[in-house]
Amino acid sequence: MLECKNLGIQFGGLKAVDNFNLNIEKGMLYGLIGPNGAGKTTVFNLLTGVYKPTTGTIRLEGNLINGKTPTQINNMGIARTFQNIRLFSNMSVLDNVKAALHEKVRYSLLTSMTHIFGFGKKEKEMDELATDILKVFSLDDKSDTLSGNLPYGEQRKLEIARALATSPSLLLLDEPAAGMNPNETEELMKTIRQIRDMYNVTILLIEHDMKLVAGICEKLSVLNFGTELASGTPSEVLNNPEVITAYLGE
Template sequence: MALLEVTNLGISFGGLRAVDNFNIKIEKGQLYGLIGPNGAGKTTIFNLLTGVYQPTDGTIALDGEVLNGKSPAQICQSGISRTFQNIRLFHEMTVLDNVKAALHNQMTYSLADTFFRLPKYRKKEDEMNRKAVEILKVFDLDSHADHLAANLPYGKQRKLEIARALATNPKLLLLDEPAAGMNPNETAELMDTIKLIRDQFDITVLLIEHDMKLVSGICEYLTVLNFGTELASGTPNVVLNNPVVITAYLGE
């Protein structure tokens, strides 16, 4: 059984069909790419997968659990986490606290424990601190733990957003243009980091990306979207050399 199975997915906004009859199967442990020109419907699909939008038709199943009708918070608890094309950090919080914010849904203590700083609260806070630092080390951000997120360079802010998404303990991590705004050295580091995340944390990754060097360098399978429908699917070598894809996506 595929980890993510999307069947005949569609959504309409008024008279506009934004996504139509979209199907995808992603196996556990895959690095999967969703690509296509601007306006093709890629982020709309991410919004459908995470409950921001509810589909007009079709089904979304994660590990056999149908997610239709669930809220974004419920879907996050089921095992899907995401980043955004435009970075959404808590800029006035520290790097450490950004990651800890994502860990709170896994910690169980009462309001009284928190208010009176009881031993259970202190123990859970210590656990969160340790786990947050461990995650930051993966991204080489642990030395910035006490810095404000707003003061990080752009590339490190991108990494911090991925770290925060990882802290929710997802089965499937959705990355929306993770290399946007990065320089070539940062992109190369990001490629290594995404591979490490998959291997070390046993997480499946679905990413939207326009950087074809990154896509061809890490993705094992691609689906190309155009005008809300699938244009082609296959391995990167096959898809990126498809004349139809080149014409529609690369404009050649």
């Protein structure tokens, strides 16, 4: 599904990511972990075209995506959430998800201006598609609520729902459990497994909650100062002395 070879980016004299390699098989739940400032979100920005790599290649299902724009990369099948929530806070829960359906359901400029020529049918189709996704996250009963009025944990879930609406083959989740209480995190773990299976999507996530990481990820890579420190199964990685030192210090 995803192959990164010798991936790197340099800002002036700083190598934020250096010689990073990653192989993720289709359908896998993969975790990218590391201390704060290790370069994890920078990797996500490289994968989604926000940053252009200084070195190395990125391939999605064999197709080179280096140099593509974020929109082109999204159309090729990569969607993401953000460490800092970026919902349309003054739009409803339903409309946030519908905003991501623009590639699935289209109508002409004339139709959008006049609300005729099939406008109602297209809007109904989008409503149904968005509601089906919201049901997965138990948010369908809040479809008319302004997204900015949702509790923090539900805003996190809505951002995942919106990313999922673009029909990605690879879904990148940046700290999806941040700010959640233990019960919410447990529910999120079940939801992530569910969307992987229901939507046949491969998932790469950044997370600091090691219970979540150990509970759902099949493989992990650890970044430290922009370079890969270790990779393997959660048990192998989380018991690696170098990884423990990177997180806790000497």
